[in-house]
Amino acid sequence: MARTLTEANFGNLRELLEAEPPKWLADSAAASCILCGECSKGRSLLPSKFRVSDPQRVCDVCFVRLESVQPYLMNEVSNAAQLPTHDLTDLSTLRSWVNFPWGQTMEYEIYKAANTIKAYNRVGYLKPEKSIPDVILRHAKGLAIITVVKVGVMVTYNIGTGLVVARREDGSWSPPSAISTCGAGWGAQAGGELTDFIIVLRTTEAVKTFSGNVHLSLGAGLSAAVGIAGRALEADVRAGDGGYAACYTYSCSKGAFVGCSLEGSIVITRTQENSRFYGSQSITSTDILLGSLPRPPAAAILYRSLADLYGKLDG
Known part of the structure; x- marks a missing residue:
């Protein structure tokens, strides 16, 4: 089925798309599940009158009925289809100065x-x-942008989340895929720091590595963060179920941290968050980064920032 409905298809499915939300009962009001012998595992986007953007757990009967209109609802009611609400220019909020x-x-x-x-x-x-x-x-084929907190003495531990976007042949950017990372390092180091990483994916193989479910990063880095600003540069090798490749990592740090170390981190695709955002249980990071999905309106502020970044290069 096409991602948009023709007038004929819309006419056939109008009753479903314009359905009114039923009156919901509390779990305590029912002695057993209705229609289902067990709680269903299916999750679907619901028509606009339900006023929810997250996929909802529905019974097996409704899951089958709604399956035909899911591509249409992904473009209309999913979180990805909503305009962004965060304001980058609002300097009165802490999040404008520090990424959690x-x-x-x-x-x-x-x-x-x-x-x-x-x-x-x-x-x-x-x-x-x-x-x-x-x-x-x-010449980057993609960028991964992650915020990580690292603490420790001699042995350090780090954890953080971010996203990855791929650059297409025409210079446009793919939809974002959510990722998380955790890891450990060893070396002559002590303290704690909050770091924003920009990982340059130099090749298509690097993008494929990030499109896998999980990969391991190994690299030796230099770091120095004192007060509110610091900077690190690291060359690392990454390998996982999506392949292997070398990447360059650049960062700005906030905190008090000095030292050099051998770092090891695991990067995981946040499959559930991708499903919640795009409204599809079956969507994969490969579909997002290497497929033909349109750019989601919810990522408009990200694309504007990337346009500013690359506009300076073109200039």
Whole structure:
């Protein structure tokens, strides 16, 4: 079925798409599930009058009935189809100055990534010698943007979340895929830091690595963060079920941390968050990064930030 409904198809499905929400009963009001012998595992987007953007658990009968209109509802009512609500220019909020390391939703990951690029543009303008070389950015096949918190003495632990986007042949950007990371490092180091990473995916193989379910990153990095600003550069090798590739990692840090270390991290695709955001249980990170999905309106602020970044390169 096409992602948009023709007038004929819409006429046939009008009753379903314009259905009124039923009166819901509390679980305590029913002695057993209706129609289902067991609680169903199916989740579907519901018509617009239900006023929910997250896929909802529905009975098996409704799951089958709604299956034919899911592509249409993905374009109309999913979280990805909604305009962004976070304001990058609102400097009165803490989140405008500090990205929190763990984002609960894709919407916040989009805000964090846009905020990271905005901060990088500011640093690159004031201190060009600390910016990512133009030639590396210009030929990048994708970017992964992650905020990580790291603490420890000698042995350090890190955790964080972010997203990855791929750059298509025509120069446009793919929809974002949510990721998380955790890991450990060992070396002559002590303290704690909050770091915004921009990982340059230099090849299509690197994008494929991030499109897998999980991959391992190994690299040796140098880091120095004192007060509100620091910077690190790291070359690492990544391997997982999506393949293997080398990447360049650039970062700006906030905290008090000095040292050099051998880092090891696991990066995991947040499949459930991707499903919640796009409204499909079957969507994969490969579909998102390497497929032909349209750019979601919810990521508009991210695409504007990327346009500003690459606009300077073209200029």
